[in-house]
Amino acid sequence: MSDRDDAVWKSLGEFIKAQRELANLSLRQLAELAKVSNPYLSQVERGLYKPSAEVLKNLANALHMSAETMYGQAGLLDEDSKGAAPHGVENAIKLDPALSQDQKETLIRIYRGFTER
Amino acid sequence: MSDRDDAVWKSLGEFIKAQRELANLSLRQLAELAKVSNPYLSQVERGLYKPSAEVLKNLANALHMSAETMYGQAGLLDEDSKGAAPHGVENAIKLDPALSQDQKETLIRIYRGFTER
DNA sequence: ACTGTATGCTAAGTTTACCAAGCACACGCT
């Protein structure tokens, strides 16, 4: 059950702290901007807690950076993950509200038939 | 204060369920792939809980989609990342370097057949 | 009939993200 991603989350805290100081913000100032309490932000910066995605998004906004960058630093953006990137077609199909589930299934099956060899 | 997110999270559960069924996975199968318990996944799909970013990432991996797409559907990407274009499917097909011209035409023809009445 | 197994759901519990209140130190003021 134990995770060994400690280093990942610890460095996330250091990253946030670095960005905060780079923006010349105090703990409380950033906490208010990101709509979290200041003790909690302190604990996040020291790696005691893993902030939720919602908090990360607010922090990213407060620090004027994209949420993707934040998630990437948090280690939950799957660095190179297996074949997610080159499949823009599949994602577009899956997200299209004009298609029924059966139709999506059909299209994806055909698409995979084309791309697999 | 957080009521305005309800619709977002509710649809996230439906989205996950749709993707799961699209991949022909049972609740337990997807739960195992995403390293969560199956009752929890059931509750997530019905909108009772907001999955954490880590769970979201694992779910995205298990469903062969990018984590960004997942976060986008979950509504916790910056609001500047706007909603998917209604006809992103055709563009994605045209831009896919893995498809031949014939294959692109075939896919687009099928897609249009689906979306026309 | 009677298992065995697959499906999803419920109940009860543990863990943890997160907050409100307050502590301790440092730096200006008057």
Added chain:
DNA sequence: AGCGTGTGCTTGGTAAACTTAGCATACAGT
């Protein structure tokens, strides 16, 4: 000397994410 305000940190508590054990149905072998 005080007083006020800024900094980050600690302490208790609550709510929600998440798990383990188990229920109920449905469908396949004997």
